[in-house]
Amino acid sequence: MKRIGNLYEKIISLDNLRLADEKARRGKLRSYGVLLHDKNREANILALHETLKNHTFKNSEYSTFTIYEPKERIIFRLPYYPDRILHHAIMNILEPIWVSVFTKDTYSCIKGRGIHGAMRNVKRAIKDRENARYCLKIDIRKFYPSIDHDVLKTIIRRKIKCKDTLALLDTIIDSTDGVPIGNYLSQYFANLMLAYFDHWIKEEKRVRYYFRYADDMVFLASTKEELHILLADIKKYLAALKLTLKGNEQIFPIAENRADKHGRGLDFVGFVFYHNQTLMRKSIKQNFCRMAARLNKKLNISARDYKQKLCSWYGWAKVSNSKHLLKTIIKSQFYDTFVLRCKAV
Secondary structure: OOOEOOOHHHHHOHHHHHHHHHHHOOOOOOOHHHHHHHOOHHHHHHHHHHHHHOOOOOOOOOEEEEEOOOOOEEEEEOOHHHHHHHHHHHHHHHHHHHHOOOOOOEOOOOOOOHHHHHHHHHHHHHOOOOOOOEEEEEOEOOHHHHOOHHHHHHHHOOOEOOHHHHHHHHHHHOOOOOOOOOOHHHHHHHHHHOHHHHHHHHHHOOOOEEEEEOOEEEEEEOOHHHHHHHHHHHHHHHHHOOOOEOOOOEEEEEOOOOOOOOOEOEEEOOEEEOOOOEEEOHHHHHHHHHHHHHHHOOOOOOHHHHHHHHHHHHHHHOOOOOHHHHHHHOOOOOHHHHHHHHHHO
16 A cells, blocks of 8 residues: 655645634634634744644643533543644645545545435445345444554554654644544544454455444344354454454344334434334434424424424434324424425525
8 A cells, every 4th residue: 555755744834724724613703712813813823834844833731521412422622723723734635545545334524425325325235135134233342532542553654654744643642542532633533543444344354235433333244143253353353453342242133124023123323224114213303303392382483493493303304214203293384395495405
């Protein structure tokens, strides 16, 4: 595999730093960090350029907060200036290089893929009843916090040879334990950590149907036996990366539909997949119904406000078998305009 050099000057160029500033501020124009930076915007960009040019850049201290949905996690946050601008500057140059390493089977945080890209391909694969009869579903124990820095650095060096760029990335990687959830770079570090595992699965293990979203992984096959053998090999491979499975790995037959008691649905990326139907995950459906019920009680709500509040859930419903659900929970006087307007978004 060809390794790429001469990247650092591109990353630290003033044009790239200004572009990074434009990208980093999208949707955050009124945030405190952006407003503070804008008081001396050009001077700050010049100062960041000088620290990078002189190799004196230091990471800022992280602040943390906790979220509880969809599960409890500690989120790390860096100041807008200089760190988040720098992370965007790095990705302006490195993103196409790193994305070229990823197989088509990984979907998290990659432009043009994402949750709905994964959904479409799982839905298509699961119709192959002969070769998608059984499912192996796994995820990694405390994936982000358990990423080993030395292993990650070794993986990064398989594609990049620019010494200054590697030194900068090492500084960012070593700024905290593991890989902090919430950093712009972290999602790419996480994908890189398993990128060559993906190649191993497809090219050496020859798995026909494989899907990965972050550390959630799905493997489809015609027999349980081949999935049990694959699982044993996966554990050995991940051990070499200093990663372990959560211990809740499952091998099961996929049901024809929700009423079929001889199998079960595959719960992945917010949907439950069967051979004959695709449904929204129960928790997402419940949140959709609660919000609709709350809005339905409002007597004077406009069709526009109604649509804006529910349109994100419609995105889940329209690609699953949820037509009856929509007709049940959407106000009758809004139903036709609601569906038409959401389709246009």
